[in-house]
Amino acid sequence: MAKSSTSHMKLVIMIIKPFKLDEVREALTGLGIEGMTVSEVKGFGRQKGQTEVYRGAEYAVNFLPKVKIEVACEESKVESIVEAAQVAASTGKIGDGKIFVSDLIKIVRIRTGDTDADAL
Numbered sequence: 291m292a293k294s295s296t297s298h299m300k301l302v303i304m305i306i307k308p309f310k311l312d313e314v315r316e317a318l319t320g321l322g323i324e325g326m327t328v329s330e331v332k333g334f335g336r337q338k339g340q341t342e343v344y345r346g347a348e349y350a351v352n353f354l355p356k357v358k359i360e361v362a363c364e365e366s367k368v369e370s371i372v373e374a375a376q377v378a379a380s381t382g383k384i385g386d387g388k389i390f391v392s393d394l395i396k397i398v399r400i401r402t403g404d405t406d407a408d409a410l
Contacts, residue, residue, distance in 0.1 A: 298365040299394035299406055302372065305333070306379040306387040308357045317378035318361065321370055325410065327360040336384065354385060362397055364407050 306314055311328065318326060332353035361371060372389050380386055399409040 299397055300363055300365050300368050301392050301394050302361045302363060302368060302375075303390040303392070304359040304361075304375050304379065304387065305331070305356050305389075306359065306375075307381065307385065308355055310379045310381070311357050311359075313378040314359060314375050317374040318359075318371065321367070321374055323361055323363070323367075323371065325361070329358045329360075331356050331358045335388070356387065362394055362410060364410075 304314065308330070315326070315328075333356055334352070334354055359375075363371060368391055372391065375389055397406050397409040398404070402409075
């Protein structure tokens with residue numbers, strides 16, 4: 291197994307409007323980001339979903355389609371990633387999304403056993 295680097299690792303999660311995906315991807319690749327995970331998700335925030343009662347239980351409906359982008363990176367790249375994503379994803383309207391940053395304790399590249407920054 292490869293040696294671990296000492297750099298702190300972060301996970302940046304962006305929830306954005308689907309039509310902004312290409313702009314955000316281009317902005318991130320322009321920063322040298324080589325990998326990201328993209329998922330289609332549904333949700334709502336301040337704009338709220340509507341609720342219905344079905345068989346006595348209340349359910350939220352009208353979840354809005356969103357795209358979730360996940361990028362693992364070194365701590366030194368977080369601010370530039372957040373800034374680039376915020377600019378690229380913004381429409382100035384409600385529902386533009388959110389960006390979350392959290393600590394990553396460990397990353398392992400399955401094929402080589404590289405860890406942390408070396409695994410990126």
